[in-house]
Amino acid sequence: MGIEYNTSKILQRFYSSMKNVILIGFMGVGKGSVAREVTQNSDYMTIDTDDLIESLENRKIKHIFESEGEEYFRKLEKRVAQWLETSVQNTLISTGGGFYKQKNLKKIATVVFLDSPFDAIIKRIKKHPNATNKLKKRPLLKDLKKAKELYEARRPEYLKLADIVIDVTNKSAPECSKELLKKVKKHG
């Protein structure tokens, strides 16, 4: 009886339609931290599109940009997006800041935009104990003037795509996680 009960619980969880959730937002806004927090406080497992790309290529994003260029990297993102659509369920997906451009985003998941002003994002990165590394590993953050322009261009696009928006400014990862789970539940 115990075994039957457990099996049915497992099957229930497997088949219950917990829609994927995808986190979009600018570099350094905290998508990874929020994803890790949500996983610890819910049934969601989490994956990260940059991690998937680094495994696919067996090298760091920074090196992919340096040796093959951005266009090649975007093709890898497209490959990951196709795989996510066909093969991933019940998962919280955190993404690189440019992944939102994938055409099938809405088919993959409920889209959650983590929002914060540019200056607050940079401040957040700089106060991290590993700040130098955080900046170094992101080729598109090398030039802060250009990064700000990119931010200004992208923010309206993030907002347009979002099913849910979370202002993460001055909030801890547990606070953001709680808000996310509440809003996702309400969104259905």
Ligand code: S3P
């Ligand atoms: C990028 C963001 C990065 C990474 C790549 C490109 C972007 O991820 O995917 O450097 O276009 O904004 P993070 O948002 O995790 O920094």
